[in-house]
Amino acid sequence: xxxxxxxxxxxxxxxxxxxxxxxxxxxxxxxxxxxxxxxxxxxxxxxxxxxxxxxxxxxxxxxxxxxxxxxxxxxxxxxxxxxxxxxxxxxxxxxxxxxxxxxxxxxxxxxxxx
Amino acid sequence: xxxxxxxxxxxxxxxxxxxxxxxxxxxxxxxxxxxxxxxxxxxxxxxxxxxxxxxxxxxxxxxxxxxxxxxxxxxxxxxxxxxxxxxxxxxxxxxxxxxxxxxxxxxxxxxxxx
Numbered sequence: 390x391x392x393x394x395x396x397x398x399x400x401x402x403x404x405x406x407x408x409x410x411x412x413x414x415x416x417x418x419x420x421x422x423x424x425x426x427x428x429x430x431x432x433x434x435x436x437x438x439x440x441x442x443x444x445x446x447x448x449x450x451x452x453x454x455x456x457x458x459x460x461x462x463x464x465x466x467x468x469x470x471x472x473x474x475x476x477x478x479x480x481x482x483x484x485x486x487x488x489x490x491x492x493x494x495x496x497x498x499x500x501x502x503x
Numbered sequence: 504x505x506x507x508x509x510x511x512x513x514x515x516x517x518x519x520x521x522x523x524x525x526x527x528x529x530x531x532x533x534x535x536x537x538x539x540x541x542x543x544x545x546x547x548x549x550x551x552x553x554x555x556x557x558x559x560x561x562x563x564x565x566x567x568x569x570x571x572x573x574x575x576x577x578x579x580x581x582x583x584x585x586x587x588x589x590x591x592x593x594x595x596x597x598x599x600x601x602x603x604x605x606x607x608x609x610x611x612x613x614x615x616x617x
């Protein structure tokens with residue numbers, strides 16, 4: 390089955406620590422996205438990538454970094470500069486030029502600062 | 504700046520009722536309006552979507568109504584069931600061109616009581 394796999398499902402971070410969230414897709418989609426979800430805040434865009442080796446900042450990129458070395462993979466690093474990282478993180482992908490622009494989402498990673 | 508405003512924040516209906524969730528957008532360049540359904544601990548899933556050249560689209564018990572002049576669109580769930588209890592997000596985007604991304608509303612938590 391084609392889809393998006395996010396791992397781990399739960400992640401705990403200590404103060405001052407960097408952590409990396411994995412996102413892998415086998416849908417052969419060109420574009421990939423990272424969103425952060427907080428209660429009552431909806432989905433806010435962190436970073437997105439239209440093609441390999443290229444990515445753009447979203448609305449809340451500070452304290453986060455990404456890479457896109459392969460079409461299938463778009464890992465997100467939450468750095469120690471992100472002061473309030475506890476949230477539910479969602480990865481999504483999209484086939485460019487498909488007409489309708491609906492994302493496919495992964496199942497998310499819940500990050501908690503301990 | 505919130506480009507897509509969603510209301511209400513939460514909604515409780517009885518089984519068989521017709522919950523209605525409303526969204527308003529600001530950017531007149533938006534031309535794709537999807538709705539997503541999210542269950543706890545899961546990623547959102549595309550439910551139904553509409554383009555502004557039609558005023559209504561129905562898929563099963565879910566209907567989108569679209570008012571281009573008012574820049575508003577809404578989701579109606581006919582004969583709602585307890586299994587419809589979830590968080591619903593509206594979104595909007597401008598298709599075509601580069602840097603494609605969806606802008607989401609803040610979500611509506613729907614509870615359907617038996």
